[in-house]
Amino acid sequence: MTFDTIETDRPLRGVVVGAGFIGGQWAPELLAHPQTSLAGWVDVDEERARAAAGKLGLDDLPVSASLTAVLDGEEPDFIVNCTVPQAHHDVTVTALRRGVSVLSEKPMAVSLDEARSMVRAADESRRLFVVNQNRRFMPTLVAFRRTVADLGPLGLLTSEFFMPYRNKNFLDTLEHPLLQDMSIHLFDAARAVSGADPVSVYCESFRPSWTWYAGACSATAIFEMTGGLRYTFAGSWSAPGQPTSWTGSWRAAGTRGTALWGGDGHAPTAEAADGQVVRAYAPGSDPFPGRRRFGGLAEGLEEFVTGLRTGRAPQGEGHDNIRSLAMVTAALESARTGMRVPITL
Ligand SMILES: NC(=O)c1ccc[n+]([C@@H]2O[C@H](COP(=O)([O-])OP(=O)(O)OC[C@H]3O[C@@H](n4cnc5c(N)ncnc54)[C@H](O)[C@@H]3O)[C@@H](O)[C@H]2O)c1
Incomplete structure (x- = not known):
């Protein structure tokens, strides 16, 4: 490019x-x-x-x-x-x-x-x-990304996104409101945090019996990523209590240990595997302090x-960001066909 x-x-x-x-x-x-x-x-x-x-x-x-x-x-x-x-x-x-x-x-x-x-x-x-992708700049996400980078080769990355979101807006008109609207934030964050790119996905998108959405407001997905990493996602716009943050709740498991991140304002934590040393990085401060703004x-x-x-x-340049969109479109295809879908650009 x-x-x-x-x-x-x-x-x-x-x-x-x-x-x-x-x-x-x-x-x-x-x-x-x-x-x-x-x-x-x-x-x-x-x-x-x-x-x-x-x-x-x-x-x-x-x-x-x-x-x-x-x-x-x-x-x-x-x-x-x-x-x-x-x-x-x-x-x-x-x-x-x-x-x-x-x-x-x-x-x-x-x-x-x-x-x-x-x-x-x-x-x-x-x-x-x-x-x-504005969340890439969130100080706690940057801290989690740095923490994960010290874990060595990753095997598993998981994120959960559960939100009881009831606003009557365009989400109500979508067939798969979670996958079509929200998931790009989580999927792009998974790429940012792991440095890995998607290889294939199996995804189910569905309506729990209690939901107030007409469309499939909940989903689970397993992505194979480069390097053999598996990234799993579970989420719902109809969480019956115990919501996660708007950036979800995360776990990364690598050769040297495990890191957790609660999203948004939470600092990451880390624990080393036996005989290893890892550290949790502290989030940086707001680079634009004192200004009311959308992060x-x-x-x-x-x-x-x-x-x-x-x-x-910049981050998010088209040739790069299209890989995050491809995670969404392939997950939708998998949900519609019931098949594992290879992710190609
Ligand atoms: N990064 C984030 O956290 C974040 C938050 C909110 C929205 N968004 C994204 O921003 C985009 C807009 O969302 P929004 O909430 O502002 O929607 P909105 O409905 O409030 O505003 C969209 C505006 O675009 C106008 N519009 C539609 N088609 C147009 C066209 N062809 N030419 C010119 N104007 C046109 C509409 O008239 C409307 O005023 C979406 O893609 C949404 O996903 C991102």
């Missing part, structure tokens, strides 16, 4: 696309970063974009329902794709084909075919395309800007 760097010494001009919940979190990040500026806001519902800009006191910001009008009129260096997953492909490819780099919300796309076409478009246009966006923007300036690929 190669992409062109931007040599100008002015701040990079960004356009936010999508003025819903997460778009409203990203715009302040572009305003806060010393090397970026907010050049426009797009939403198919133009009034929504105007209202979102107004809330930040940006009454003169160019807003539009037309992405191409803003790309042509404002000539941004990058967009932040904050649209719904079904729109990610078209918005991203439209920007890339006009020579505009893309920082996108997860998931990259709703199918692997779409994702491949997006990565191809980035290559052909020599532009940077990144999916920001992991400022860090993702920082890596993206550094990437555009230096050519260094």
Whole structure:
């Protein structure tokens, strides 16, 4: 993967696309970063974009329902794709084909075919395309990752995600709400923590009798990963009590010992196997203290800007992040067919 760097010494001009919940979190990040500026806001519902800009006191910001009008009129260096997953492909490819780099919300796309076409478009246009998996920057996840790296070759990695989530939103419309929406966070974290990539998966997705979801809100999956590691996932949006954290609850077993992590604000712990020495790393402090913000966006923007300036690929660069999406699409295929599915890109 190669992409062109931007040599100008002015701040990079960004356009936010999508003025819903997460778009409203990203715009302040572009305003806060010393090397970026907010050049426009797009939403198919133009009034929504105007209202979102107004809330930040940006009454003169160019807003539009037309992405191409803003790309042509404002000539941004990058967009932040904050649209719904079904729109990610078209918005991203439209920007890339006009020579505009893309920082996108997860998931990259709703199918692997779409994702491949997006990565191809980035290559052909020599532009940077990144999916920001914001949890990778969580200080406790980074500490768990460092702790796991000291365990030697891994044999088992497990994560549980149990949440009693009742909001009436788009999740209600999905056939497999846990796999299609939430699982990418856990699957990408499994890749980040282990450094391994997926080989195959067997997955079941189902409805427990007590659930309030119409779709299959619970799932179990066994992934074979590179190096022979097995990563297992169990989760439910309909936890009947005892929820885990929003990043789940984790265990890693390696040659030298075991590490546990409760997710979110929990520091990891570690215990050595007989005759071995391991240590649990302490989480680092917030790199942006004193600022009210949605975690992991400022860090993702920082890596993206550094990437555009230096050519260094950020975490979540398309060729890498497509491997996390492939875990989701293969798990869905396994759930639908009842077969173990090889994971190919
Ligand atoms: N990283 C996280 O923790 C996190 C948290 C929330 C949402 N997200 C992701 O962010 C994305 C958006 O989620 P949300 O909660 O903000 O949704 P939302 O429904 O609140 O907002 C989406 C906005 O996109 C607009 N839109 C849809 N299609 C468009 C198009 N083609 N062009 C321009 N605008 C379009 C809609 O009108 C809406 O205003 C999703 O992919 C979601 O998974 C990530």
